[in-house]
Amino acid sequence: MHIPVLVDKVIEFLQPKENKIYVDATLGCAGYTEKILNISKGCKVIGIDWDQQAIEYSKEKLKNFLNSGNLVVVKDNFVNLKKILKDLKINQVDAVIFDFGLSTLQIKSCRGFSFNDETLDMRMSDSFTSITAYDIVNKFPQQQLVDIFYSYGEEKFSRLIAKKIIEYRKSKEIKSAKQLSEIVGNILYSRKKNLFLKNSKQKIELKFHPATKIFQAIRIFVNNELKNIEVGVKNAMDVLSLSGRIITVCYHSLEDRIVKNIFKNRNDFKIITKKPVVASDEEIRFNKSSRSAKLRVVEKI
Ligand SMILES: C[S@@+](CC[C@H](N)C(=O)[O-])C[C@H]1O[C@@H](n2cnc3c(N)ncnc32)[C@H](O)[C@@H]1O
Structure with a gap:
């Protein structure tokens, strides 16, 4: 199934801890969320995805964490993060992670993302697009x-x-x-x-x-992807607590340019990754999707 990209780096920059609240804004197959929850059993993750298949898959995979209350899964567009948190009665969070692009679940969903698919749809979510x-x-x-x-x-x-x-x-x-x-x-x-x-x-x-x-x-x-990235990342910056972090993983220059410019223009944030972090040759060898990934991190000051 989906191999999470740069997951060790995400964990390194996040340093998951007890009693912290993290948002995985692009839950996908819950690769990042699973790792976070396994490292720090006492933290809480709000996992968001707008794709019904991702929601069902992640809920089944992480049902123990759902039952223990450490995980909340929300089907929504991540641009609605402020409303999602308000509904959950959460004012601020300690990190928001975005992993843009497609999950393996979507690539294999026969919705037209792959060159040999028999359909031509390409919607990541039929509820929001x-x-x-x-x-x-x-x-x-x-x-x-x-x-x-x-x-x-x-x-x-x-x-x-x-x-x-x-x-x-x-x-x-x-x-x-x-x-x-x-x-x-x-x-x-x-x-x-x-x-x-x-x-x-x-x-x-x-x-x-x-x-x-x-x-x-x-x-x-x-999927209106670029506008969603712009609005989603800006909204995430507004709900962070002091020292909270935004972690983004982009897969092409159009995505990365938007994120880089937003980060550069905020003087209430410190840039942690002066240059984007990329996958090692070893990671690229066992996970081809990591070859174009660029990870950036900023911290609220
Ligand atoms: C690359 S996958 C994430 C994989 C995940 N990090 C993992 O380890 O399994 C990206 C996910 O983001 C979701 N996504 C993309 N844009 C979204 C949006 N605007 N709102 C909510 N989810 C979105 C997609 O549906 C997809 O499931």
């Missing part, structure tokens, strides 16, 4: 596709891909992630091959699937 990836690629106008691909995927062939998608959908619906990844893959592969063959006779090898950036862009748009 409405537009699907299907709607975007089949209904959005060409210029809006260009904007999404460019802004959220930083894909330099955005115009070409949007144009080809519009041409394709005139004769056929794009129903699955598999179909989308093949359409984008074919466009980019032939484009890159032409560019490459001008300079070399070698076979081209691509490190990532050619549709990676387009999938990232659509997923970010569907």
Whole structure:
């Protein structure tokens, strides 16, 4: 199942202690929460996720901590953190942890996050999001596709891909992630091959699937990810107690830039990680998802 990324570093920066209250704002498969609760039996964790599957999975996995009252699991968007705490009658917390991106549960959920999926949905939560990836690629106008691909995927062939998608959908619906990844893959592969063959006779090898950036862009748009990060992190900073910490784990430059800028502009916080912490070669070897992870920590002063 999901292998938590940089979990030892998260624990090192958190130093879980009795009687402290921590928020795991992206509970996922509860990898961080489980470790925190096992280290410090007397602390309390509020675990938040907006994905029903993550909630059910974590509740079952950590039912002992739920029963003992050390764990509270809430299904919500983490941007609503202030209201969540108010409902629980909690004024301040000692740390908030964000681990952005997808859990393995989601990647394997056949909701369109993987290149070979038969559906094209990409919503992390069907309670808090409405537009699907299907709607975007089949209904959005060409210029809006260009904007999404460019802004959220930083894909330099955005115009070409949007144009080809519009041409394709005139004769056929794009129903699955598999179909989308093949359409984008074919466009980019032939484009890159032409560019490459001008300079070399070698076979081209691509490190990532050619549709990676387009999938990232659509997923970010569907789940309003960047706005959520901005609002969520700022709200978390407001509910921290003195010496409390925010720990974030980002997986691409768009996420990391938002977090870095928020942290940089707050003089009531001290930056603990001058440079982001990244995974060791050993961690990357046994957990591929850690290869792009960047961990940042700030402390309220
Ligand atoms: C990478 S996983 C977290 C994995 C977790 N740290 C673990 O060790 O198992 C990210 C989780 O954050 C959740 N998530 C993303 N955006 C969210 C939001 N705005 N509100 C609540 N949960 C969110 C996703 O549904 C997903 O389950």
